[in-house]
Amino acid sequence: MTPLRLLIANRGEIAIRIIRACRDLGISPVAVYSDTDRSSLHVRLADAAVHIGPAPARESYLVAEKLIAAAKKTGATLVHPGYGFLAENAGFAQAVLDAGLVWVGPTPASISAMGSKTASRAKVMAAGVPVVPGMTTPARDAGEIAAFGEKNGFPILLKAAAGGGGKGMRVVRSAAEVPAAFARAQSEATSYFANPEVYAELFVENPRHIEIQVLGDRTGKVLALGERECSLQRRHQKVLEECPSAAVTPELRARMEAVAVAAAKAVDYVSAGTVEFLLAPDGRFFFLEMNTRIQVEHPVTEVVYGVDLVTEMIRIARGEPMSIAKRPEPRGHALQCRIYAEDPARNFAPSPGKIRRLRRPQGPGIRVDSGIEEGDVVPLDYDPMLAKFVIWGRDRDEAIRRARRALAEARVEGIETSIPFFLAMLDDPDFLANRVSTQFLDGWTYRPAAETAEQRSAAFVAAALDAVEAARVSRGAPSGPAGGGVSAWRTARPTFGVRE
Amino acid sequence: MKFRARLSGDGKDGEVALEVAASAPHFRVSLGGEILSGDAVSLRPGVWSLVFDGGRQIEVSLEKGADGALLARFGNARASFEMEDELSALATASGGRGASKKGNVVTAAMPGRVLRVSVAPGEAVPAGHPLLVLEAMKMENEVKCPRDGVVEAIAVTPGQAVSAGEVLVRLRADG
Numbered sequence: 001m002t003p004l005r006l007l008i009a010n011r012g013e014i015a016i017r018i019i020r021a022c023r024d025l026g027i028s029p030v031a032v033y034s035d036t037d038r039s040s041l042h043v044r045l046a047d048a049a050v051h052i053g054p055a056p057a058r059e060s061y062l063v064a065e066k067l068i069a070a071a072k073k074t075g076a077t078l079v080h081p082g083y084g085f086l087a088e089n090a091g092f093a094q095a096v097l098d099a100g101l102v103w104v105g106p107t108p109a110s111i112s113a114m115g116s117k118t119a120s121r122a123k124v125m126a127a128g129v130p131v132v133p134g135m136t137t138p139a140r141d142a143g144e145i146a147a148f149g150e151k152n153g154f155p156i157l158l159k160a161a162a163g164g165g166g167k168g169m170r171v172v173r174s175a176a177e178v179p180a181a182f183a184r185a186q187s188e189a190t191s192y193f194a195n196p197e198v199y200a201e202l203f204v205e206n207p208r209h210i211e212i213q214v215l216g217d218r219t220g221k222v223l224a225l226g227e228r229e230c231s232l233q234r235r236h237q238k239v240l241e242e243c244p245s246a247a248v249t250p251e252l253r254a255r256m257e258a259v260a261v262a263a264a265k266a267v268d269y270v271s272a273g274t275v276e277f278l279l280a281p282d283g284r285f286f287f288l289e290m291n292t293r294i295q296v297e298h299p300v301t302e303v304v305y306g307v308d309l310v311t312e313m314i315r316i317a318r319g320e321p322m323s324i325a326k327r328p329e330p331r332g333h334a335l336q337c338r339i340y341a342e343d344p345a346r347n348f349a350p351s352p353g354k355i356r357r358l359r360r361p362q363g364p365g366i367r368v369d370s371g372i373e374e375g376d377v378v379p380l381d382y383d384p385m386l387a388k389f390v391i392w393g394r395d396r397d398e399a400i401r402r403a404r405r406a407l408a409e410a411r412v413e414g415i416e417t418s419i420p421f422f423l424a425m426l427d428d429p430d431f432l433a434n435r436v437s438t439q440f441l442d443g444w445t446y447r448p449a450a451e452t453a454e455q456r457s458a459a460f461v462a463a464a465l466d467a468v469e470a471a472r473v474s475r476g477a478p479s480g481p482a483g484g485g486v487s488a489w490r491t492a493r494p495t496f497g498v499r500e
Numbered sequence: 501m502k503f504r505a506r507l508s509g510d511g512k513d514g515e516v517a518l519e520v521a522a523s524a525p526h527f528r529v530s531l532g533g534e535i536l537s538g539d540a541v542s543l544r545p546g547v548w549s550l551v552f553d554g555g556r557q558i559e560v561s562l563e564k565g566a567d568g569a570l571l572a573r574f575g576n577a578r579a580s581f582e583m584e585d586e587l588s589a590l591a592t593a594s595g596g597r598g599a600s601k602k603g604n605v606v607t608a609a610m611p612g613r614v615l616r617v618s619v620a621p622g623e624a625v626p627a628g629h630p631l632l633v634l635e636a637m638k639m640e641n642e643v644k645c646p647r648d649g650v651v652e653a654i655a656v657t658p659g660q661a662v663s664a665g666e667v668l669v670r671l672r673a674d675g
Contacts, residue, residue, distance in 0.1 A: 167638060188640060235639075341637070345578075349610040350636035357547065357561065380611050380661070384637035408575050413561050423576045451572070451579040457536060458558040459572035460505045460518055461529050462548040463583050465540055466562060468501050468523040 003028040005048070006104070006314065007071040009092075010082030011061060012371035013388065014294070015042035018080045021310035030076045032067060034060035036379045041371055048074045055381045061085045062194065064092045068099045078317060080104040080310075084383065087293040088115050088162075104317040106216075106271045106292045113267040114290040116161055118199055120267075124287050127266035129259050132278060132286040134201025142182040146175045148200045155205075158182065160189035161197035169236040171203055206437040207278040209233065210245055210285065212260035213301045215312055216269040217322045224257035225305050225327055228274075228297055232431075234348065234441045239418070240425075241336045243300035246396060246434040247279065256285060257327075263290055271316055272298070272309045281437075299369060299390040300334040332392055333399045337407065339370075339387040341378045343416035345448045352380040356414030361406035365392040365399070378415055386417060396434070400426055421446050501585060508569050508580040518583075606646060606669040608662045612636035616658050619669070623651045631669050634662070643668060 006022050007030045008015045015031060019042065022029040031046035036055040043049045050070035053060035060066065062085055071079055079096045081087040081104070090111040096103045105111070114120040118138060121131045133152055138161045139145045149156045149172065158170040158181055167188060170181045186196045209230040216222040229245030230238045248256070260275035267290075274295050276288040298309050305328050312322050342348045358374040370387030372378065378386065389406050393399030407423050424446055425431060431440070451459070503518040522528040524540040527550075538552040546562040561573045565580065572579045612634035619631050629645045632654075649671035656668050 184640070191635075192638060343610075346609070349641075350612065350639065352611055352637065356563070357544070380613070380636045382637065411561070411573075411575060413563065413573060420576060420578075449577040451574060451577040454556060455558060455560070455572070455574050455577060456507070456579060457531055458548075458550050458560050458574075459562070459570075459579055459581065460516065460531060460583070461527065461536055461550060462540070462560045462572070463505070463562055463570055463581075464501070464503050464518045464520050464529060465524050465527055465548070466542070466546070467503065467583070467585065468520050469542070471501065472523075 002075055004078070005030055005074060005076035006078040006080055007032070007067070007074065007076035007101075008042070008046070008080050008082065009061070009067045010080075010085055010087075011037055011040060011042055011382065013369050013385065014082035014084075014296070014371075016045060016371055017369055018082060018310055019045050021308065021314060024308070025311055025314055027078070027314070030070070030074045032061070032070050034381075036381050039376070041373050041376065048076075050074060055379065057085060057382070058194065064089075064095045067092075068095060068101070071096075071101055072099070076101070078102040078104055078314065080314070081293065083291075083293050083296055088291070090115055102317050104271070104313050106267075106269055106273060110267040110269050111292045114273075114292050117159060117289050118161060120290060121287065124263045124266055124290075127262045129263045129266075129287045130285065132202050132204060132288070135199040138197035138199050139182070142179045145172070145182055145198075145200045146178045149175055149178065152202050155203040156200045157203045158185040158198055158200055160185065160193055160195070161199055162193040162195040163189060167192045172200075204278050204280055204286070206439055207231075207280050208245070208247055208436070209238075209276065209288075209438050210248060210256065210279045211274050211276040211295075212256050213295075213298070213309070214260050214264045214269065214273050214275060215307075215309065215316075215322055215324075216264055216271060216273070217316045218270055218319060219321050220268075221322065222261050222264045222269060223322065223324065223327055224260050225301055225307060225309075226330055227253060227256060228295075228300055229436075230276075230297060231436045231438050232425075232441055233438050238297060239338050239340075239441065240422070241297035241300050242396070242399075243304045243334045244330055252283070259285075259287070263287060272313050278438075296338070296385070296388070297336050299367060299388060300336045303334045303367065303390060303392045304330045304332060306331065332394045333396045334393075335391045335399050335403050337389045337391070337403060337422045338385055338418070339389060339410075339412070339422075340418045341384040341386050341415050342418055344418055344421035344446045345416070348418070348421075350380065350384055351416040352378045352384070353415040354378075355412060357411055358413075359409070359411040360387075361389060361409040363405070363409075365402045366390075366406050367392070386412070400432070420448065424449065503583050503585050505581055505583040508582060603647065604652075604671050604673050605667045606631060606643060606671065608634060608643070608664055608666045608668055610634075610636060610641075611663050612641070612661070614656045614658050614660045614662060614668075615640060617654055617656070619651050619654070621651050621653055625649060625651060632656070634668075645669075645671075647671070 005028045008018045019029040028047045031043045031049040032052045033043045034055050052066040086092040090108040093103045094108040118136050155173045172181045185198045190196045210227050213225040229242040232240040263275050274291040277285045279285045341351045343351045354377045360368050367390040391403040501520050506515040516532040519530040527540045528537040540550050549559050551557045563571050565571050569580050615633040615635045617632040625645045627647050630642045634641045652670040652672040
């Protein structure tokens with residue numbers, strides 16, 4: 001008998017997360033890959049893999065026909081889209097169903113109802129869910145955006161109607177900025193979501209971004225699984241998430257969960273999804289959007305509530321009821337640091353390249369979800385997220401101490417990463433006192449830690465010892481007991497210190 | 501062997517002299533007149549663990565940067581520095597350093613793909629004017645003109661992948 005197979009229409013860490021869920025359920029995982037990803041870890045961990053085209057996502061990970069053909073070729077009967085790419089594309093979900101395959105996610109109707117952020121607001125408003133003032137249809141031109149700003153007051157926020165994950169979002173602070181910002185937002189929306197539609201909404205100053213995890217199954221049951229604090233964002237991209245939020249009391253949690261369940265039920269939601277809210281400093285909260293997919297930050301919910309959201313998604317897709325009767329009580333506190341391939345010392349410029357050395361953090365309270373191994377090349381074609389460090393502690397203080405330990409233990413060399421940024425930010429007094437908002441990081445400047453005098457001496461001594469070793473090797477003399485032969489590094493610089 | 505080292509950006513006064521009297525595994529190094537000794541192991545290319553005689557352990561990774569400088573990493577911090585042995589230091593001093601042509605070329609600060617070019621050869625552009633847009637890892641980054649000048653040549657075309665340091669635009673040399 002052929003085993004049950006599931007095709008993962010994604011790459012990187014989320015593809016690996018889904019592979020792990022498949023293994024836990026005894027399902028055989030099938031990967032897909034572009035030219036760039038032939039040697040990527042998600043391919044090597046799968047039972048089967050199918051090449052789907054060149055590096056640009058538009059010619060590979062975003063091509064529905066290729067993904068469905070890959071499922072057919074390998075005998076996969078289930079398709080999990082992960083996040084990003086086609087995860088919230090109702091047309092793809094429908095195409096999967098039309099091909100006789102099982103879609104691991106909400107129905108195409110739920111995806112379209114929530115996929116247009118303008119239509120989704122109208123839908124949830126009808127269910128009594130509070131929303132921030134915003135355009136109810138995509139803007140036809142820059143003039144319409146400017147008119148919205150003049151009417152509701154600047155600043156306003158431009159968003160891709162089909163978007164997510166902060167891509168294509170821009171704050172516009174005056175009417176004069178509208179034409180350029182509109183053009184740029186349309187261009188990014190086209191590149192990432194194959195849809196140029198953009199709309200505007202009021203920009204609430206100093207809010208928190210709080211989201212509620214929901215899970216629905218085909219019996220019509222919808223559970224809310226607590227909140228995630230996602231206020232720490234840079235360029236509208238989340239960088240650190242927490243569960244629970246120190247700003248959410250049990251009473252507020254109950255109210256937000258009830259509203260989230262109402263929003264999900266308004267679209268007959270099945271599978272894992274997330275209802276995002278802005279929480280204003282005065283305690284009011286507004287529906288932002290619903291993400292009809294698994295979220296990047298789902299692990300903090302998993303470790304605090306003791307659920308496995310990805311296996312639940314697969315169970316539910318197969319027609320089984322969810323395995324939990326009610327929401328478990330939260331246990332402890334979790335943080336997730338998104339480790340990006342970017343250089344915090346150079347304004348977070350992308351830093352693709354070869355990972356020469358990788359040491360993962362381990363030990364109590366640490367979970368690492370990543371898509372990389374030592375020796376891998378991080379391509380510039382895709383999202384720069386390398387890994388997620390998910391850290392659990394009995395309370396927020398312990399989780400933060402463990403996060404510091406994990407970040408200090410980790411080594412990623414050959415490329416730059418956001419690890420030093422997190423080490424600095426976890427010492428920030430406002431962060432420690434939980435005085436944060438979505439604007440927190442906009443006003444926060446990373447200052448690289450200066451090396452200590454001891455570290456500087458160690459660097460000079462190590463470099464000198466390395467040069468002595470290299471000189472000995474180049475003379476053909478036997479290397480010392482600790483030399484370990486000719487190293488690639490030394491070969492690359494056999495006459496260390498000579499300037500060309 | 502004798503060396504001179506200085507942190508990048510430091511002037512001549514930031515230079516420190518090193519002399520290796522004994523190499524790994526039991527090192528003895530004079531660093532600016534101070535004798536440092538201890539136990540050193542190279543775990544793998546460029547990665548060293550030093551245990552100084554006082555007991556202090558420091559793990560350091562060395563790599564060579566694109567500009568020829570060395571980069572030392574310590575997890576929370578990194579330090580860029582230059583080091584040369586004494587003989588080549590003399591050679592450099594007598595030969596001098598090549599004149600910088602930096603003012604006339606605009607280079608890529610990071611790897612990426614050229615999305616679009618906003619200027620044409622012959623065009624006069626003020627400092628801060630957008631020259632082109634580079635895309636890397638889903639972010640669009642505008643490359644701006646570093647000084648007032650006239651575009652002499654565009655070295656790249658839209659769609660082209662570029663690596664860090666690659667020349668994007670040449671500006672006419674100042675008269």
